[in-house]
Amino acid sequence: MTQLVQQGGYKGFAVFLLVQVAVLVSVLFLPREQALWGLGGAGLVIVLCLALFLLTLYPWLAIPAIIVTTALDSAGRVSQTTALGVSVTGFHLSFILLFIALASHIFLQKRRTFPPLEIQAPLVLFLGCMAVSLTYSPNQPEATISFFRIVFLSLFLYMTQVLIDSRRVLNLTIVSLGVVLASASILAVFQIISEQFYLPASVVSSVGANTPRASGTYHNPNIFGTFLAVNILFMAGIFLVPKLRWWKRLLLLLAIGLGLVALVITFSRSNWIALFVGGVVLLFLSGKLRYLFYVTIAFCVAILVIKNYVSFAEYIFERFYSIFSLFVEFGADSRASSTARVYFAIAGFKMFLTHPLLGVGWRAFPVVFEDYKPEGFPHWLPTRESHTLFATIIAELGIVGMLAAIWIVWRILAFALKHIKHMQDEYLRSVMIALVAIFVTFQVSLTFTGEFANNFLWMFTGIMFAVPMLEEREDPS
Numbered sequence: 001m002t003q004l005v006q007q008g009g010y011k012g013f014a015v016f017l018l019v020q021v022a023v024l025v026s027v028l029f030l031p032r033e034q035a036l037w038g039l040g041g042a043g044l045v046i047v048l049c050l051a052l053f054l055l056t057l058y059p060w061l062a063i064p065a066i067i068v069t070t071a072l073d074s075a076g077r078v079s080q081t082t083a084l085g086v087s088v089t090g091f092h093l094s095f096i097l098l099f100i101a102l103a104s105h106i107f108l109q110k111r112r113t114f115p116p117l118e119i120q121a122p123l124v125l126f127l128g129c130m131a132v133s134l135t136y137s138p139n140q141p142e143a144t145i146s147f148f149r150i151v152f153l154s155l156f157l158y159m160t161q162v163l164i165d166s167r168r169v170l171n172l173t174i175v176s177l178g179v180v181l182a183s184a185s186i187l188a189v190f191q192i193i194s195e196q197f198y199l200p201a202s203v204v205s206s207v208g209a210n211t212p213r214a215s216g217t218y219h220n221p222n223i224f225g226t227f228l229a230v231n232i233l234f235m236a237g238i239f240l241v242p243k244l245r246w247w248k249r250l251l252l253l254l255a256i257g258l259g260l261v262a263l264v265i266t267f268s269r270s271n272w273i274a275l276f277v278g279g280v281v282l283l284f285l286s287g288k289l290r291y292l293f294y295v296t297i298a299f300c301v302a303i304l305v306i307k308n309y310v311s312f313a314e315y316i317f318e319r320f321y322s323i324f325s326l327f328v329e330f331g332a333d334s335r336a337s338s339t340a341r342v343y344f345a346i347a348g349f350k351m352f353l354t355h356p357l358l359g360v361g362w363r364a365f366p367v368v369f370e371d372y373k374p375e376g377f378p379h380w381l382p383t384r385e386s387h388t389l390f391a392t393i394i395a396e397l398g399i400v401g402m403l404a405a406i407w408i409v410w411r412i413l414a415f416a417l418k419h420i421k422h423m424q425d426e427y428l429r430s431v432m433i434a435l436v437a438i439f440v441t442f443q444v445s446l447t448f449t450g451e452f453a454n455n456f457l458w459m460f461t462g463i464m465f466a467v468p469m470l471e472e473r474e475d476p477s
Helices: 002-029 032-057 059-076 090-109 120-133 140-163 167-194 201-206 221-239 246-266 269-285 291-309 313-321 333-354 365-372 389-422 426-449 455-474
Strands: 077-079
Touching: 032 059, 032 090, 059 090, 059 140, 059 167, 059 455, 090 140, 120 140, 120 389, 140 455, 167 221, 167 246, 167 455, 221 246, 221 269, 221 426, 221 455, 246 269, 269 291, 269 313, 269 426, 333 365, 333 389, 365 389, 389 426, 389 455, 426 455
Parallel strands: none
Antiparallel strands: none
């Protein structure tokens, strides 16, 4: 970069003087309003050019923007409708910016070698099944948009793997996630206190609940719960790093505590379960399963505190108890949400039986559901989306698509566990263990939410592939 400045020499200084003269002339001779608009526009152009220049040199600077715009979800929409019928969000703009910056950086560096994508074969097979199904899907327009979204998310996964090439970039990612987790959690608490929720009381009551649910900036409290659960685990994994400085532990503990409070008030039972399973995986792989005893004690203390000081504590306990009473109360109006999930899975299996090889077509489930709806399904529920990803895949892509999906999961876990076994760096090993716990948490959550196109799922998987490479770069032997 110093060479670029030296090569500019007097020409660069002359340009600087011309800019100063132009600003002076604008202020002295143009009307005030026009001068302000002109200077503001010029300043914006300069800032954008400078940002693009810096991103070309350091594309990892886009990571905070990617994380923030993903966490904003529905609140980050730039345009509600487009010609394709989909909204434009801040994540879309950040993704395009990152793609341009990374491509320019690679071009300027004349880079020729890239890390392998471990799931290339099963991912190509899965996307191939999806592409073929577009030819017979009864929901073709939406299926086509969804297909390209998965393609771009696959590219996002690999871009993340390429982007995280140093500890500095990894640390920036962790800090960004921690800040966003704490901020989103504070917003969720504010929603409860101010009673400004995503779901109005009338909608909540119609699905058998008794109180609205905090959803942060997300359009759905369950998806918000998934965001909280996986980021809590990530911070917990870093917290378990040996010899971590006390102030870092304190900040991590603060983010984890805020996240847990927010997760409770989402009333997302699926993510309560997912976090528990992921936590057990985290402690087991870290060799600290004994800590589960202390977590249990803290949980019991929290229950006593909630019982005495939280006005809706009774509903929290009812919600928690309902996890274990599904089959006893199956079919009851108060269990409409859980009952519907079971019926969706049954309908998906019926679709598979009639179209076993390649399924009914991508995104066909909500369209053909009426033909496969089990008797007893709550007819007054408006949704027709399967909340179980695996039921969706086997119904829409058949046995071939299901085998491809299982292959992807197996390859990811096999890659991660293999590297955890041989990693010597305590910090990177802890990060890798946290990422495995997060991946398992996503699988549990997807059993109840079906949010396959979750940006964080693909981003965390890309980070998982990148982390072992960091240790190999530092110790090539």
